[in-house]
Amino acid sequence: MKIEHVTKKMEQTTIIENVNFSLEKGEIVGLIGRNGSGKTTLFRTIAGHYLLDDGEISIDNQRLDQYPQLKEQLFYIDEKENFLSAYSLKKLNQFYRLAYPNFDQNLYLELMQSHGLPLTLSYRRMSKGMQGLYKMILAIASNATFLLLDEPFDGLDVIVRKKVIGLLLESLSESNRTALIASHNLNELEHIIDRALLIKGKTIEGDYRLETIREQSRKLQLVFRSKQIPPLIKQHSKLIQKQGRVLTALFDNYTEELAAEIQQLDPLVFEELPLTLEDLFEANLRQEALVEG
Amino acid sequence: MVRINKASSKPYYEQLVLSIKEDILNGVLTAGDQVPSVREMAKHLLMNPNTVSKAYKVLENEQVLVTIKGKGTFVKVTEDLPRDEIRILQVKERLKELMIEARHLQISIRELTDWMNGFEQELGGDPQ
Numbered sequence: 001m002k003i004e005h006v007t008k009k010m011e012q013t014t015i016i017e018n019v020n021f022s023l024e025k026g027e028i029v030g031l032i033g034r035n036g037s038g039k040t041t042l043f044r045t046i047a048g049h050y051l052l053d054d055g056e057i058s059i060d061n062q063r064l065d066q067y068p069q070l071k072e073q074l075f076y077i078d079e080k081e082n083f084l085s086a087y088s089l090k091k092l093n094q095f096y097r098l099a100y101p102n103f104d105q106n107l108y109l110e111l112m113q114s115h116g117l118p119l120t121l122s123y124r125r126m127s128k129g130m131q132g133l134y135k136m137i138l139a140i141a142s143n144a145t146f147l148l149l150d151e152p153f154d155g156l157d158v159i160v161r162k163k164v165i166g167l168l169l170e171s172l173s174e175s176n177r178t179a180l181i182a183s184h185n186l187n188e189l190e191h192i193i194d195r196a197l198l199i200k201g202k203t204i205e206g207d208y209r210l211e212t213i214r215e216q217s218r219k220l221q222l223v224f225r226s227k228q229i230p231p232l233i234k235q236h237s238k239l240i241q242k243q244g245r246v247l248t249a250l251f252d253n254y255t256e257e258l259a260a261e262i263q264q265l266d267p268l269v270f271e272e273l274p275l276t277l278e279d280l281f282e283a284n285l286r287q288e289a290l291v292e293g
Numbered sequence: 294m295v296r297i298n299k300a301s302s303k304p305y306y307e308q309l310v311l312s313i314k315e316d317i318l319n320g321v322l323t324a325g326d327q328v329p330s331v332r333e334m335a336k337h338l339l340m341n342p343n344t345v346s347k348a349y350k351v352l353e354n355e356q357v358l359v360t361i362k363g364k365g366t367f368v369k370v371t372e373d374l375p376r377d378e379i380r381i382l383q384v385k386e387r388l389k390e391l392m393i394e395a396r397h398l399q400i401s402i403r404e405l406t407d408w409m410n411g412f413e414q415e416l417g418g419d420p421q
Contacts, residue, residue, distance in 0.1 A: 028341055166336045173332035173342035191297070191305070191340050211344060214304035272302045 001046075001146055001178070005055035008045050015041045017202040019055070023146065025176040030189045032182075032277070033199030034285055039182040040079070042199070043148050046180075047076035059146075072100055075144035077135055079151060085124040089134065092123060100142040108141035115163065129160035136164045140171040147179040153188055165192060190277035198284055208280060218254040219279055222247045222262070223269035230265050238283050250275065250283055297338060305340065309348035314357060314379045317368060324370040328358060 006019040016038040023029060031039050044050050046057055048064060048071060057064045064070050077084070084092060097103045112119060115133055117126075126134065132152065139147050152168070153161050169192060172179060183189045189196075190210060198206035220237075223245045224230060233239075236258060237249035246269070251258065262270065295312040297305055316322040328334075331349060335342040349366060352358040355378070360366045395405055 026343070028343075162339060165339050169335040169339065169342055170332055173335050173345075191338075194341055194343055211304045211306060211347070214302070218302060274300055274302045276299075 002058050006045060006052055007054035008041055008050055009053045014202060019203050021197055021204050023178050023180060025178055028172060028179045028193045030181050030193040030196040032196055032281060037199045038202060039199060040150060043076060043150055047074060047148060073145040075139045075142045076148040088120060088122045090120055096138055096142060100144060102143035104141045104143050111137045128155050129157055132156045132164055133160055136167050140167060145177055149179060149181045151183055153183060153185050186277040186281060196277060200285060216253060217275055218251050219273040219275045220249055221269060221271045221273055222267050224267050232261060240283055250279060306344050306348040310351050313352060322368050324368050326368045328366050
């Protein structure tokens with residue numbers, strides 16, 4: 001799937017502008033950004049709930065606006081505006097079977113049974129955890145190629161969360177399906193995604209391959225004798241924190257040569273710390289103003 | 294049991310590779326044992342399946358695991374393997390600790406290498 005130069009305005013205000021990225025088959029991609037940064041608008045735009053002001057979205061070189069049947073390949077449930085609460089699970093099942101011709105009814109029944117969900121309940125009478133689980137079961141059984149998941153782990157207790165994540169990973173393993181997951185739960189997200197897209201200033205500003213980052217970048221905790229930050233450190237890193245003499249810095253391109261050069265400055269403390277998604281988020285978005293959701 | 298240490302700065306696939314090797318060394322896994330499929334492992338560890346798959350590929354390349362089509366992935370018989378990378382790494386770590394001690398005691402690198410050469414002679418020379 002390709003998203004090219006996508007722009008969306010709401011009542012004269014630009015919400016997202018010139019967004020470009022592509023999703024490969026078999027990938028799990030995280031969409032991260034601050035509250036109100038445009039994640040939901042981006043999802044709604046991809047799902048076709050909004051008309052584009054500019055740009056195009058295509059799957060296998062076919063534009064979504066020209067080939068509406070491509071929507072069978074997209075699964076999206078709007079978190080705020082959806083019709084689920086008005087119906088029973090039985091009715092919802094019928095709707096989704098109609099909307100997705102490849103809906104796997106056997107898998108649906110099997111997952112419902114193995115997770116102890118009754119087939120006839122009304123959606124609004126389920127707990128939040130059951131609803132989260134149910135939405136994931138619908139997503140998986142839909143057999144859609146692209147799953148757009150907006151905060152799928154939000155508000156779920158740890159047991160349900162693990163079930164939901166396990167379900168997702170199991171169904172995406174060894175298949176060619178792709179998930180785009182927006183989540184503020186960065187600790188959970190960083191284990192399950194291949195890439196993180198960072199949305200900032202109305203557009204996608206960063207595209208990080210996490211395993212590559214874990215290989216190439218380092219977070220170091222350093223203490224030097226002098227209170228001044230050595231120029232070498234300033235030049236090669238983003239400073240995350242400074243507490244007295246203790247520096248925490250993020251080195252994007254960490255090499256053995258650089259490590260040796262730092263060692264020559266004779267630091268009192270030189271410690272490698274794990275680099276997390278949270279660090280990337282904070283290092284890039286701390287200055288970003290909070291916008292209304 | 295395989296596990297991922299969030300406090301480590303190593304990439305996850307590398308941690309998984311080491312973790313499986315460690316299990317083999319400890320006898321938790323022995324030659325011929327079946328390991329979980331990528332799908333089962335991803336679900337068990339709640340980890341990206343592509344990462345698990347990458348680790349399995351590395352282990353297959355290093356002759357630690359072998360995948361038999363239609364049957365699954367198994368621990369390979371390791372008897373005649375030339376070098377044991379995990380133990381080599383452990384030795385390196387221990388050597389580093391010794392170097393730290395040595396520096397504190399103001400032992401020069403020259404002295405250290407002399408000793409090492411001496412020990413090697415005692416042990417009958419370089420195996421290679």
